[in-house]
Amino acid sequence: xxxxxxxxILDEKFVNARNVVAAREAWVExxxxxxxxxxxxxxHPDVFSVCPRMDIIHENVVWQRKYxxxxxxxxxxxxxVRGGGRKPWPQKGTGRARHSSIRSPLxxxxxxxxxxxxxxxxxxxxxLVTRIHGxxxxxxxxxxxxxLKIVESLQMASDEPGYIEKLCENREWGPSVLFVDDTxxxxxxxxxxxxxxxxxxxxxVYGLNVYSMLKHSTLVLTVGAVRRLEExxxxxxxxxxxxxxxxxxxxxxx
Amino acid sequence: MSTSPITALFRPINxxxxxxxxxxxxxxxxxxxxxxxxxQGISKFPRLQHTIPESYxxxxxxxxxxxxxxxxxxxxxxxxxxxxxxxxxxxxxxxxSAVPGDYPYFVPRSASHMLPVYVKHExxxxxxxxxxxxxxGDAFAxxxxxxxxxxxxxxxxxxxxxxxxxxxxxxxxxxxxLEVKEFLISKGF
Numbered sequence: 001x002x003x004x005x006x007x008x009i010l011d012e013k014f015v016n017a018r019n020v021v022a023a024r025e026a027w028v029e030x031x032x033x034x035x036x037x038x039x040x041x042x043x044h045p046d047v048f049s050v051c052p053r054m055d056i057i058h059e060n061v062v063w064q065r066k067y068x069x070x071x072x073x074x075x076x077x078x079x080x081v082r083g084g085g086r087k088p089w090p091q092k093g094t095g096r097a098r099h100s101s102i103r104s105p106l107x108x109x110x111x112x113x114x115x116x117x118x119x120x121x122x123x124x125x126x127x128l129v130t131r132i133h134g135x136x137x138x139x140x141x142x143x144x145x146x147x148l149k150i151v152e153s154l155q156m157a158s159d160e161p162g163y164i165e166k167l168c169e170n171r172e173w174g175p176s177v178l179f180v181d182d183t184x185x186x187x188x189x190x191x192x193x194x195x196x197x198x199x200x201x202x203x204x205v206y207g208l209n210v211y212s213m214l215k216h217s218t219l220v221l222t223v224g225a226v227r228r229l230e231e232x233x234x235x236x237x238x239x240x241x242x243x244x245x246x247x248x249x250x251x252x253x254x
Numbered sequence: 255m256s257t258s259p260i261t262a263l264f265r266p267i268n269x270x271x272x273x274x275x276x277x278x279x280x281x282x283x284x285x286x287x288x289x290x291x292x293x294q295g296i297s298k299f300p301r302l303q304h305t306i307p308e309s310y311x312x313x314x315x316x317x318x319x320x321x322x323x324x325x326x327x328x329x330x331x332x333x334x335x336x337x338x339x340x341x342x343x344x345x346x347x348x349x350x351s352a353v354p355g356d357y358p359y360f361v362p363r364s365a366s367h368m369l370p371v372y373v374k375h376e377x378x379x380x381x382x383x384x385x386x387x388x389x390x391g392d393a394f395a396x397x398x399x400x401x402x403x404x405x406x407x408x409x410x411x412x413x414x415x416x417x418x419x420x421x422x423x424x425x426x427x428x429x430x431x432l433e434v435k436e437f438l439i440s441k442g443f
Contacts, residue, residue: 018362020354020390051390051422238331238365 008039008152010223019045028223029149031156031167031190041150041223043143044230046237052137052144059126060134060210069122075115078103084110124252128245132236134210139229142219149173149220154181154202156189164193164200174217180205182224205229332366340442352442359391361443369438373431382429386438389424393417397424403437404430 008028028039043049078084084103091098103110126134142148149171156163168177176199179190184204194200203212205225213219221229239245337343340351347367354360364370370387389396397417404413404426414427426434 020360051420053421235330240329240332240366242365 008041010039010041012042012044014042014044019049021045021049024049024143026143026148026150029151029171031151031154031164033157034167034170036171038152041226043226044234047136047230047233048140048143048148050133050136050140052141053133054137056130056133057137057141057210057214059130060138061214063124063126064209064211066122067124071116071120071122072118073116073120074118075112077113077115078105078111081109081111123250125248125250127248127251128236129242132233135208135229136233136237138210138213139219142213147174147218149218150226151179151220151222153187153222153224154179154190155187156193159189159192161193161196164190165197168200168218173220175199176216177201177218177220178203178212178216179220179222180208180225181222182228334367348439350443354390357391357395357441359389359393359396361386361389361396361438363443364388369435369443371431371434371438373429375429382427384426384428384430384434386424386426386434387422389422393419393422393424400424400426400434400437404433407433 010028012023014023022045023042024045026041026043027037028041029036030038078101081103084101087100088102089096089099099107101107101110105111105113139148167173179186179194179200179202181202182205184206186202191202194202199216201212201216205228208229236242236245335343335347335349337347337349339349341349343349350363352360361370372385372387374383374385375381376383386396386400394417397415401413401415404415405411408430416425418425
């Protein structure tokens, strides 16, 4: 695919960098052949070398799990329980406690007063800033821990599952790998190869999220995905109307 | 349609603004524009007819006016003021002059090119917290220097200060916004 005699140097002079580190550098690899590195890329420090905020990562993971949750637990209230329309014994004279129905919450087998009611949602939205900082923290943590690999493209020589498995094994890419590209139409070979492998997944860059990044041991980004991520995240971090955009409705009620 | 004032009251109100209708009249090849004035259904204005000569048949795409549209599009980021490092602008804004490496710590500006010093006033009368955020490097060294500076300035007041390293911030109990900003500007941040 690429001319392997010329190294691929993707050096970008970042204008908005206000960090101690001007830019981070990473190797650019290829899935096509067995050569380890074909070039180098500079990464923006505001996206890839941020001090990871563990509390924000945790908030994001909890949100991703909870906002989709629909609880189907359901109990019947007193009028819903079968029976209990008749007064069990007269009000006075029997010497027993007074009752009007055998299905009152006081009775065994009676209705539940404040029990769960089906289809209770736990939907809430996290503020935009928290979600963005979640992405930058996770990307920085992955990069710092050497779990972030950058690839020039997802083009592959063969469509055999064994090929990609062996490649990941040789390069010591973790058991689970997430391949991210900037398009949602992936090349043919990698689609077929990873189709049967459950722990190797393909994802477009707009689907990137904290939960998936933590679930997979290794994150493989293409150069296009890296630039697209940087562009979008930096736009949100530097936009003048951030307070307006951050006023997300449906915030979590404590 | 009659234009008497009495019938005007009963005319249905057209919500659309003054519109121009293009109509072809006969085979003469002329285009006629008829204006329909629809101000609350009352037409005080006469129906005007403008004839467009045939020489104006072609449509031309012009990009000469794009600059007037472009200047209305809001900027994507707050532009950096054109000032030399350390320069004091007429508004009072000071351009940063410190470079990472000058000190064991570094405090970059926010996205709006302002110092990252904030005061939080909790809903209790005297509970103020001044925080310096985005502190990189040895935050403890900056904390000690700040403590010394503020203790000297507000002696004999005891300065309570906390360095929160994982969150890259320094929190000071009290309202010291101006003094902290002064200190950071003197350092060149």
